[in-house]
Amino acid sequence: MLTLYDFPESGNSWKIRQIIKTLDIPCKIVPLDGLSGESHSEEFKKKNVDERLPALELPDGTVLAESGAILWYLAKGSELSSDDPLEETEILRWMFFEQNRIVATIAVVRFCILYLVEEKRDKSFEDVLRKRGAGALKVMNSHLKNNDYFAANRFTIADIALYAYSHVAGEAGLELSHFPNILRWIKRVEERERFIPFTER
């Protein structure tokens, strides 16, 4: 059986719970508190040199890290992925975009707003990242003008990855109503069978 080391409040962890649900993959879920440092124990460091969540342990003890890589592994051979090299590349294109342009901006600002005490916050830092996040949402909105989903003309792991933090952009101080195509896509994703809500605090 697979074991997911899960940080319930993390969007990156949500992605893995969502694919497990969508594809009905048997998996033991071990919640860890990423905020109180449970992923920084010596024991966990042996599993993941990066000391981050989520991480997926295979029955033989191999541990996979990075939400995008775990999505890729679990989606292999399913309708959430593709065997076609071009579709595969399109899926990855948006997953790399997500890590660089959404997670490194919107997810970081949202984290600062929701979890940091006032003295630890740097509003100027948040402002720069928020502006970068808005630029990324603009790109997503443009792409969705003529596309229902991000790659391969269907719902794939690229949509699962991008949904995680773009749909909570409001919690990072961004206004999603400026991006109507994203709002329609969010609705499309949430109305799918087996959709599970992002765990809120």
Place this chain on the structure above:
Amino acid sequence: MLTLYDFPESGNSWKIRQIIKTLDIPCKIVPLDGLSGESHSEEFKKKNVDERLPALELPDGTVLAESGAILWYLAKGSELSSDDPLEETEILRWMFFEQNRIVATIAVVRFCILYLVEEKRDKSFEDVLRKRGAGALKVMNSHLKNNDYFAANRFTIADIALYAYSHVAGEAGLELSHFPNILRWIKRVEERERFIPFTER
């Protein structure tokens, strides 16, 4: 023939020039000036909704974006990639890590230092990102303690991706001598046949 829209000063573009050289792939290279806005023309926007470089145009007009996705496409079936699902996942793990933890930190700070006029710079923003970049280098250094390369026990596109901006961390104000395993890996990468130097200003 393939066409690479290349920004010669960009580490992300270097990755594609490097894989083309390593695998001896025929490719026309069209340099564009990413700084003066040549990628924001209406004509280029039709090729890449994200208006960024590098981008790879296939003979049928399909355009691939995101350096990681382009690397993936070009490496398919070669020794720089893998057919094994676990090795493939390990390669992607480090490529996602690169986009989120190296490009979004070190590459951004380096860009601010090298290209922005003093009045446009926000030192506090740079400091926070520099600290995050140092954390990412620490993870790389730990992984390289027991590994010559990042994935699949050999040189892959994960190494090409990670080399691009980690080897110029000094230009972002970070001290690579604190990360001796990274320095040894950089030497290993640079001593490989067909290595091409990162184009400096």
